[in-house]
Amino acid sequence: MVAYLPSDGPDPVADCDVAVPRTGSGTALEAGPDVPDAAEIARIDPLDPLVIRRDFPIFERDFGGRTVAYLDSAATSLKPRVVVDAVNDYNTRHTANVHRGIYALGEEATALYEGARERVARFIGARDRHEIVFVRNATEAINLVAATWGRRNIGAGDTIVLTELEHHSNLVPWQMLIQEKDADLEFVPIDDEGRLVQESYDALLRTHPKLVAFTHVSNGIGTINPVREMVDRAHRAGALVLVDGAQAVPHMPVSVAELDCDFYAFSGHKALGPTGSGALWARRELLEAMPPYMGGGEMIREVHLRSTTYNDVPWKFEAGTPDIAAAIGLGAAVEYLVGLGMDRVRGHERLLTAYALDALAHGVPGVTLHGPRAGDDRAGVVSFNLPGVHPHDVATLLDREAVAIRAGHHCTQPLHERLGEAATARASFGVYSTTDDIDRLVAGLRKVQALFS
Numbered sequence: 001m002v003a004y005l006p007s008d009g010p011d012p013v014a015d016c017d018v019a020v021p022r023t024g025s026g027t028a029l030e031a032g033p034d035v036p037d038a039a040e041i042a043r044i045d046p047l048d049p050l051v052i053r054r055d056f057p058i059f060e061r062d063f064g065g066r067t068v069a070y071l072d073s074a075a076t077s078l079k080p081r082v083v084v085d086a087v088n089d090y091n092t093r094h095t096a097n098v099h100r101g102i103y104a105l106g107e108e109a110t111a112l113y114e115g116a117r118e119r120v121a122r123f124i125g126a127r128d129r130h131e132i133v134f135v136r137n138a139t140e141a142i143n144l145v146a147a148t149w150g151r152r153n154i155g156a157g158d159t160i161v162l163t164e165l166e167h168h169s170n171l172v173p174w175q176m177l178i179q180e181k182d183a184d185l186e187f188v189p190i191d192d193e194g195r196l197v198q199e200s201y202d203a204l205l206r207t208h209p210k211l212v213a214f215t216h217v218s219n220g221i222g223t224i225n226p227v228r229e230m231v232d233r234a235h236r237a238g239a240l241v242l243v244d245g246a247q248a249v250p251h252m253p254v255s256v257a258e259l260d261c262d263f264y265a266f267s268g269h270k271a272l273g274p275t276g277s278g279a280l281w282a283r284r285e286l287l288e289a290m291p292p293y294m295g296g297g298e299m300i301r302e303v304h305l306r307s308t309t310y311n312d313v314p315w316k317f318e319a320g321t322p323d324i325a326a327a328i329g330l331g332a333a334v335e336y337l338v339g340l341g342m343d344r345v346r347g348h349e350r351l352l353t354a355y356a357l358d359a360l361a362h363g364v365p366g367v368t369l370h371g372p373r374a375g376d377d378r379a380g381v382v383s384f385n386l387p388g389v390h391p392h393d394v395a396t397l398l399d400r401e402a403v404a405i406r407a408g409h410h411c412t413q414p415l416h417e418r419l420g421e422a423a424t425a426r427a428s429f430g431v432y433s434t435t436d437d438i439d440r441l442v443a444g445l446r447k448v449q450a451l452f453s
């Protein structure tokens with residue numbers, strides 16, 4: 001058992017798990033010629049993060065003579081100035097409610113809000129902007145589907161297939177639903193490198209589930225799932241497919257049309273947008289057939305004392321005044337990402353991931369790395385454990401070096417049970433991340449090890 005560091009304030013880890021003996025299945029990367037070094041990355045990197053950083057005001061802050069090495073983009077991304085400006089612009093120059101005011105400000109606000117919907121639709125390859133429902137985050141998007149489509153379509157004895165990789169947001173809403181409906185959950189296991197076992201998936205599909213719901217990219221160990229193939233097989237088995245895109249949309253090109261799924265959920269705040277922004281995409285015919293989520297203003301066509309008819313989609317699902325500023329900010333965020341080019345974003349993060357896995361494997365003795373090796377199916381999320389040091393101690397000590405990482409189960413407790421770890425430390429990247437951030441992480445980890453040796 002490892003002692004936690006003393007702290008003057010409330011214990012930040014009081015409600016977290018303690019270290020357990022490590023039986024994990026993590027892998028260390030072998031040195032190979034395909035792993036680029038920092039100079040090579042600077043030469044071939046399709047994005048220049050140092051130029052990008054000029055767009056992010058947070059890098060103007062001083063953390064003890066340094067900028068922050070922000071390695072927690074999987075939790076939330078930093079925000080570029082264009083997003084902050086778009087939110088401010090609405091609040092200072094275009095303030096009014098949407099879909100209501102028959103006056104200039106009201107029309108401007110509505111145009112900005114609906115313009116953001118159009119941008120988000122284009123960004124994720126939706127054919128129709130009416131298929132974009134603005135929500136607060138991916139969690140709300142998934143709950144919306146569970147509470148509306150799920151309540152109407154899942155019955156006693158039906159099966160929903162999930163995976164061991166899921167974030168609690170794509171697990172708990174389904175647990176709640178099947179308890180209410182007396183239905184069943186089944187789980188696709190992962191192999192020792194953190195990939196879904198596709199034979200098990202096929203076996204589960206043979207039981208004819210009604211719904212399959214899985215993450216596009218694992219926020220726990222960075223696995224990128226083969227979404228299109230999994231969707232095709234689920235459809236052949238007669239199931240609908242919900243994809244949790246919270247960790248994909250910010251980091252790689254996503255086209256819901258190409259993925260051919262039925263529901264796709266993501267959070268705006270992880271994609272350079274403001275907190276309180278996010279979207280559910282669903283096929284229009286599904287949205288039209290689904291009952292509303294919440295009742296109130298905006299979502300109605302006509303209300304009488306004892307009956308109501310509902311608005312068209314997507315407004316049927318947007319009861320009450322929405323977070324207008326956040327949606328407009330999300331529109332600005334996706335335009336910014338489009339400007340960078342999502343292929344280039346993925347290219348940048350792919351190089352950084354290879355660099356990080358190599359630097360950790362060779363620069364930090366004894367480290368256990370979780371998830372697939374660098375490559376096509378590995379995203380910029382790197383979870384690891386240091387022998388004999390609790391991840392919370394790792395994160396606390398790194399904070400003294402202005403290196404910000406996450407420690408805990410990352411809302412993936414079942415995945416951590418599978419890894420045999422109560423907690424991991426996690427570094428995750430964004431468009432502004434650099435090899436220098438990773439070098440600072442490795443140097444910080446060496447200091448942690450020296451302290452605990």
Ligand SMILES: Cc1ncc(COP(=O)(O)O)c(C=O)c1O
Binds near residue numbers: 074140167170217411
């Ligand atoms: C894969 C995945 N799904 C869902 C979520 C939930 O996101 P939010 O808290 O923004 O709803 C997260 C957040 O980390 C995530 O990584």
